Amino acid sequence: MERVVSGIRSTGNLHLGNYFGALKNFIKMQDENECFFFIADYHSLTTHPTPENLHGNVRQVLAEYLAAGIDPEKATIYVQSDVPEVAELYLLLNMNAYVGELERTTSFKDKVRKNPNNVNAGLLTYPVLMAADIIMHNATKVPVGKDQEQNLEMARKFARRFNNMYNVEYFNEPEPFNFGESLIKIPGLDGSGKMGKSEGNGIYLIDDPKVLRKKVMKAVTDSGPTEPNSPVTESVQNLFTIMDVVSTPDTLQYFKDKYASCEIRYGDLKKQLAEDIIKVTTPIRERILDIAADTEYLRKVVKLGEDKARESAAKTIKEVREIIGFKPF
Ligand code: TRP
Numbered sequence: 001m002e003r004v005v006s007g008i009r010s011t012g013n014l015h016l017g018n019y020f021g022a023l024k025n026f027i028k029m030q031d032e033n034e035c036f037f038f039i040a041d042y043h044s045l046t047t048h049p050t051p052e053n054l055h056g057n058v059r060q061v062l063a064e065y066l067a068a069g070i071d072p073e074k075a076t077i078y079v080q081s082d083v084p085e086v087a088e089l090y091l092l093l094n095m096n097a098y099v100g101e102l103e104r105t106t107s108f109k110d111k112v113r114k115n116p117n118n119v120n121a122g123l124l125t126y127p128v129l130m131a132a133d134i135i136m137h138n139a140t141k142v143p144v145g146k147d148q149e150q151n152l153e154m155a156r157k158f159a160r161r162f163n164n165m166y167n168v169e170y171f172n173e174p175e176p177f178n179f180g181e182s183l184i185k186i187p188g189l190d191g192s193g194k195m196g197k198s199e200g201n202g203i204y205l206i207d208d209p210k211v212l213r214k215k216v217m218k219a220v221t222d223s224g225p226t227e228p229n230s231p232v233t234e235s236v237q238n239l240f241t242i243m244d245v246v247s248t249p250d251t252l253q254y255f256k257d258k259y260a261s262c263e264i265r266y267g268d269l270k271k272q273l274a275e276d277i278i279k280v281t282t283p284i285r286e287r288i289l290d291i292a293a294d295t296e297y298l299r300k301v302v303k304l305g306e307d308k309a310r311e312s313a314a315k316t317i318k319e320v321r322e323i324i325g326f327k328p329f
Contacts, residue, residue, distance in 0.1 A: 002033045004177060005139035007040040007080070007130065011049075011057045014064045015202035016277070017186035017195035019284075020245050025143065025179050027069040035075035036137050036309060037065070042080045042087070043129060046111075046122045059292060064205065066301065067287035076312075078305030080133065085313035089132040090125070092320065093158050096165060097128045101157075105150055131155035135171045137312050143177040152176055166323045184245065187238035191220035206285055209278045216274035221266045229260050236266075239273060247276040 006026070014023065029035055041058050049057065058079055070077055080086060102108060102124045112119050122129075127150075134142055134155045144152050152174065159171035185194055188201030195202055203215055222233040232240065236259065243252045251272060258264040291297060321327075 002141040002177070003137060003139050004029055004033045004035045004141050004143065005134045005137050005174070006035075006037050006143050007043070007133055008037060008061060008065065010039045010041045010044045010054075010061050012197050013060070013202075013204045013206050014068060015186075015195055015197065015204050016242065016245075016281075017202070019068060019205060020184045020186050022143065022145070022179075022183070023065075023068050023070075024184070025182065026075075027071075029143070029177075030071055030075040033141070036078070036139070036312070037070060037075050038078045038080045038083075038133065038305075038309065040080050040133070043126065046118075046120060046126065048118070059298065062298060062301070063288050063292035066291050067284050068205065072301045072304055076305050076308040077301065078309040079302055082302060082306040083136075083309045083313050085310065085317045086129070086132050086136060088317055089136055089313075089320065090129045092324065093128050093132055093162070094125055096161050097125065097158060099124070101154075102127065105154065107147070107151065127151045127154040128158065131158040134174050135159050136316050137309075138172050138316070139174040140172055141177040142174045143179070149176065168323055170319070170323060186245070187241055189215060189219035189238065189242075191235040191238070203277065205281050206288055207281070208285070209282070212278055212281070213274045216270050216277065217267075219270060219273075224264065224266070225259055225262045228262055232259060239269060243269075243273055243276065246280045247272065251276065 026035070026037065039058050039061055041054060044054065044057070062077075062079070065077070066072070105127060107126070108124060111123050130151050131154060134152075135158070142152050142155070156173040159173050162171055163169055187193065188195040188199055189203070190199070190201045193199060193201075203212065207215070219239060220235045221239070222235055240252065240256065243255065255264060255269050255272070258269075
C-alpha cells in the first residue's frame with residue numbers, strides 16, 4: 001500500500017480527457033492505497049483571483065471530482081488552505097530552497113515569459129509549496145503528468161536536503177506514480193493533438209447536451225476514404241478513439257467497417273458519437289449540479305477531509321519542529 005498525494009488545480013472544469021485519463025486512475029487508486037487528494041487553492045493565489053472566484057472555483061472543482069467518483073470515505077479529500085500546517089512547512093522548507101535553483105525551473109521560466117508583469121515570489125517558490133504538500137503526508141507516490149515531473153524532482157531534492165541537513169531519515173523521497181499503459185489519452189476534436197483546457201478543444205463533463213452536440217458536429221474530419229481499406233487519417237482516428245471509450249464495441253466496429261468500405265458518412269458518425277458522449281456525461285453532470293448546490297454535503301466532506309489531513313500534518317509539523325530545534329522549555 002502506497003501513500004499517495006496529489007494536488008488538484010483549483011480552476012477549470014473536468015473534460016473527457018481528465019475523466020478517462022488521470023481521474024479513472026485516481027478512482028482506482030483510492031481503493032488500494034492511502035490517498036490524499038487536495039484542492040490547491042493556496043497555489044492559485046499566484047494568479048490573484050478575486051475572493052468570489054477563489055471560493056466559487058474551489059466549490060466547483062470539489063463538486064466535479066466528487067461527482068466523477070472520488071470517494072471521501074476512501075480517500076482523504078481536502079482543501080489545501082484548510083490545513084495551515086502546509087504554510088508552516090512551506091516556510092521552513094523555503095529556508096533551504098535556493099533562489100538560483102528555483103529560477104531555473106522550466107515552469108517558472110514559462111510563467112515569467114507569459115506574464116512578465118506578475119513575477120511574484122509565490123511563483124518562484126511554487127515548487128517549495130508543492131514539496132510541502134507532498135512530504136507533509138510522507139507520500140511514497142505522486143501521480144504526475146509530464147508537466148509536473150520537474151516539480152516532483154524538486155520535492156525529492158528538498159526532502160533529501162532536509163534529511164542531510166539534520167542528519168535524519170525523516171522525509172521519504174516520493175516517487176512518481178507511473179500509470180504506464182493504463183493511462184488513456186483522449187484526443188481533441190480539432191484534427192490533431194490531445195484534449196486540453198489550454199488547447200480550447202475540451203468536451204466538458206458539465207456541458208449540456210446542446211453544447212455537446214454542437215462541439216461534436218464541428219469536429220474536424222477528412223474528405224472521406226476513396227479506396228477500400230485505406231489507412232484511417234488522424235482526425236477520423238481521433239473520433240474512433242473517443243468512440244472507443246464512450247460507445248459499445250459494436251457501434252465502433254460498425255463505423256470502422258463503413259470507413260473500410262468507403263461508405264462512411266461522417267454526419268452519422270458524429271451524431272452517434274455525440275449521443276454516446278451525452279449518455280456518459282449526463283449522469284455525472286446531474287450529480288455535479290446536485291453536489292454543487294448541496295452546501296450541507298460539501299461542508300461535511302471538507303470537514304472530514306480537513307480532520308484527516310490535519311491529523312497527519314500536525315504529526316509531521318510537531319516532529320519537524322523538534323528536529324529543527326524548536327523545543328518547548
Ligand atoms: N502543481 C500541480 C498542477 O499544477 C498541482 C499540485 C500542487 C500538486 N501541489 C501538488 C500535484 C502536490 C501533486 C502533488 O497540476
